[in-house]
Amino acid sequence: xxxxxxxxxxxxxxxxxxxxxxxxxxxxxxxxxxxxxxxxxxxxxxxxxxxxxxxxxxxxxxxxxxxxxxxxxxxxxxxxxxxxxxxxxxxxxxxxxxxxxxxxxxxxxxxxxxxxxxxxxxxxxxxxxxxxxxxxxxxxxxxxxxxxxxxxxxxxxxxxxxxxxxxxxxxxxxxxxxxxxxxxxxxxxxxxxxxxxxxxxxxxxxxxxxxxxxxxxxxxxxxxxxxxxxxxxxxxxxxxxxxxxxxxxxxxxxxxxxxxxxxxxxxxxxxxxxxxxxxxxxxxxxxxxxxxxxxx
Numbered sequence: 001x002x003x004x005x006x007x008x009x010x011x012x013x014x015x016x017x018x019x020x021x022x023x024x025x026x027x028x029x030x031x032x033x034x035x036x037x038x039x040x041x042x043x044x045x046x047x048x049x050x051x052x053x054x055x056x057x058x059x060x061x062x063x064x065x066x067x068x069x070x071x072x073x074x075x076x077x078x079x080x081x082x083x084x085x086x087x088x089x090x091x092x093x094x095x096x097x098x099x100x101x102x103x104x105x106x107x108x109x110x111x112x113x114x115x116x117x118x119x120x121x122x123x124x125x126x127x128x129x130x131x132x133x134x135x136x137x138x139x140x141x142x143x144x145x146x147x148x149x150x151x152x153x154x155x156x157x158x159x160x161x162x163x164x165x166x167x168x169x170x171x172x173x174x175x176x177x178x179x180x181x182x183x184x185x186x187x188x189x190x191x192x193x194x195x196x197x198x199x200x201x202x203x204x205x206x207x208x209x210x211x212x213x214x215x216x217x218x219x220x221x222x223x224x225x226x227x228x229x230x231x232x233x234x235x236x237x238x239x240x241x242x243x244x245x246x247x248x249x250x251x252x253x254x255x256x257x258x259x260x261x262x263x264x265x266x267x268x269x270x271x272x273x274x275x276x277x278x279x280x281x282x283x284x285x286x287x288x289x290x291x292x293x294x295x296x
Contacts, residue, residue: 001019001022001084001085001137001138002022002024002081002082002083002084002085003019003022003023003024003083003084003085003086003087003137004023004024004025004026004042004078004081004083004085004086004087004113005023005025005026005027005030005086005087006026006027006042006043006073006086006087006088006089006097006102007027007087007088007089007118008026008027008029008030008031008032008263008265009089009118009126009263009264009265010087010088010089010118010133010265011023011026011027011030011032011036012032012033012036012263012265012266012267013129013130013133013265013266014087014133014137015033015035015036016130016146016265016266017130017133017134017137017139017142017143017146018139018142019137019139020033020035020036022137023036023039024039024040024081024083025039025040025041025042025077025078025081025083026039026040026041026042027041027042027043027097028041028043028044028045029043029227032259032267040077040081041074042073042074042077042078043071043072043073043074043097044071044072044074045070045071045072046063046068046069046070046071046072047059047060047070052176053174053175053176053225053236054176054177057174057176057177069097069098069101071097072097073097073101073102073105075105075108078105078109079108079109079110082109082110082111083109083111083113084111084113084114085113085114085115085116085136085137086102086106086113086114086115086116087115087116087118087133087136088102088115088116088117088118089117089118089119090117090118090119099115099117102115103115114136116132116133116136118132118133118264120183120184120264121183121184121202121203122183122184122187122201122202123154123184123187123188123191123268123272125264126184126264126265126268127147127150127151128147129264130143130146130147130150130266131143131144131147134146146266150266150269153269153273154191154269154272157191157192157272157273157276157284158191160276160280160283160284161192161193161276161279161280161283161284162193164193164279164280164283166193166194166195167193167194167195167219167220167279168194168195168197168216168217168218168219168220169189169194169195169196169197169218169219169220169221169222169279170196170197170198170199170213170216170218170220170221170222170247170249171185171186171189171196171198171199171221171222171224171261172221172222172223172224172225172244173185173205173224173225173226173257174205174207174225174226175223175225175236175237175239175240175243175244176239176240177207178207178208178209178210178213178243179205179206179207179208179226180198180199180205180206180208180213181196181199181205181224181261182199182200182201182202182203182204182205182206183201183202183203183204183205183264184264184268185199185201185205185224185261186199186200186201187201187202188261188268188271188272188275189275189279191272191275191276192272192273192275192276192278192279192280192284193276193279193280193283194220194275194279197216197217197218198213198216198218205226210243210246210247213247214246214247214248216247217248218247218248218249219249219250219251220249220250220251220252220253220278220279221244221247221249221251221252221253222252222253222255222275222278223236223237223244223252223253223254223255223295224254224255224257224261224262225257226257226262227257227258227262228257228258229256229257229258229259229291230254230255230256230291230292230293231291233254233255233256233257233293234254234293234295236254237252237254237295238295241295244295251278251294252294252295253278253292253293253294253295254292254293254295255271255274255278255290255291255292256290256291256292259271259290260274260290270287270290271290273286273287274286274287274290274292278292
């Protein structure tokens with residue numbers, strides 16, 4: 001089977017399922033596992049390099065407000081690669097090529113490729129997407145094994161923090177302007193032994209006000225700007241240190257959002273394990289290979 005992945009989380013799922021050899025193309029943002037970086041890119045973004053977080057927000061709002069697309073899809077190259085299966089998403093209008101555009105392009109391809117849409121709002125739905133993707137690729141049994149393994153790791157986290165105090169947590173998904181993490185983030189915090197006092201579980205991440213956040217009296221703030229890696233997150237936290245300190249939390253951490261929180265793929269499990277360590281370091285060790293930093 002020839003597979004084109006148009007969203008990084010799907011690329012990670014496909015490789016985790018042992019289908020990396022069947023993936024013929026990915027997006028310009030697909031960088032994990034390392035082998036994915038070597039595959040042809042089918043997308044590009046209109047966002048120029050070097051923008052600050054505030055500038056990115058302004059450009060995104062302007063482009064979307066004008067009804068324009070943030071991403072382009074190389075239809076000619078997609079046709080040349082002749083995929084049998086295309087995996088895309090509909091969860092975020094500013095994160096990837098739109099689902100509607102992909103369906104239109106797929107209908108024009110000689111191969112009449114099947115399009116699988118991923119639109120999870122919770123950890124459970126992310127795990128269900130693994131099973132659905134395995135079914136579409138003809139490896140349903142293998143996908144169920146992976147799903148069960150990930151569920152077992154989440155259950156282990158839940159057991160490790162059972163009975164511990166539940167710190168109040170604010171997860172910042174963007175800082176200029178501030179957004180708090182929705183979708184699966186509050187669920188991850190709960191599994192890790194905390195309570196998310198700001199984010200709406202299962203719903204889109206909302207823009208909020210710094211003063212309103214300060215009134216929530218958090219014990220811990222986790223800085224996880226969407227799509228940013230640990231060092232980028234740390235720099236963002238330092239840039240907005242005053243605002244973050246105004247929230248009154250005892251502890252602040254910057255984490256690798258791109259790897260473990262932004263993308264609804266298998267590594268959300270590592271993100272949950274890391275949250276459990278940040279909340280309860282005496283009960284849960286940090287996962288290997290996931291960077292984070294305390295804001296001192």
